[in-house]
Amino acid sequence: MVAPGDRGRFMVLTGIDGSGKSSLLSLIAIASLTTAGWRDLRHHELPAVMAPDEPTLIKNSMSSLPRAMFIGGHIVAQYEHLVRPQLELGVDVLLDSYWYKVMAKEHILGTSHPILADLCGALPVPDAVILLEVDPRVAYLRKRDSLTSYECMGTTDMKGFIRFQGRLRDRLEEELAGHPALYRVDADRDLRSVLRSATDVVQQCAPTSARMPEQLV
Template identity: 35%
Template sequence: MTDRQFYVLLGPDGAGKSSVMAELSAALPGWRTLSTDDELVAAEHRLITQLRRNVIKDVLPGLDAAYSAEFLASLLGTAVVHLRDQLERQIRQDPEVPVLMDSYYYKILAKCRLAGLEGHPLYAWWRSFPQPRAVIYLDVSSETAWRRSGQGARLNPLEYFGRRPEWFGFESYQKNLRKLLLEETGQLPVTVIEEHSGTARTAEAVREVLTA
């Protein structure tokens, strides 16, 4: 199934994407927003947010020692399939309603690759899913993202290289993440939103692109 009536909001860690999605969910009348963030997941789908919390709390600290990268990819893939299912359900219910989706499979795929899983059969499956009409990429400097993370205090192991969150490991990870995200979406129209001060200004810039 292929449909072009949806858009993907993408960005590196610390770009403010979750905050922008939350603001746009109320500022885009007639649109549907799809995300795995807690505040945008319906009560009947709380398993998705529970799994995400368990990945951060239980799987990432034991990656390699207790859990493999393949196991991590399998768990993260539940979010990908959930977003696809929600998109297809929306299309069946009302194909005229435009959809803004959070990250889709692009960011998860990139993070799996950075975790050492360079090739996996799941990737071909994810890439076979419906493709968006366009991607809106929220750009942010590594310095700003590092500051937003509390100088690394709020990072999880899928946001930096190394044993602990330090500046150079974070900066290197984010540069590689950006490269993979733009590589994965290279066949699609991509609009880059440069860094803005504040969620409201960033959300307005995204809204202008979507409604142009």
């Protein structure tokens, strides 16, 4: 049994679409750290709808309350299956976005239901949040061949993407303004530089974790 003081640290990595979250989560390598995203729910014995291939299509087929319950259940499942068990084992967790980005998007689109805001407000607060700061125009160059309707406003093209991501960036700033441990990383740079900066921040947030130098040479 892990002593309370040995509980792992819960960290969240977030940012607009195209900020590099998925790439960083696949590359960052620190001892006593697990990285996770919603697709990892597929490794657990859960209904397939908890990690569908096209979650946006499912959301868009629902009215307001079922949509909120679907999103809320998805977020709770991430915490209960990907985060909490690891923390209780003393392992640090870096989770992709948690509820921050999806809640910001729902607000922008006008589809947010009060029950979803209540649920998110009741969930555990991460020990630290790492915000990847990137210009929407830079993000577009990374995402232009794989844009989705949940990343754009109006049309799935450069104009629609940049418009939506600019609003998403502002909304994330609002959501995270009161967090007690918010760290910012300049993600406009090349992936190698961003990886080094993000790794340094994670180690600052969870100082007991040890760097694996061979991953950063």
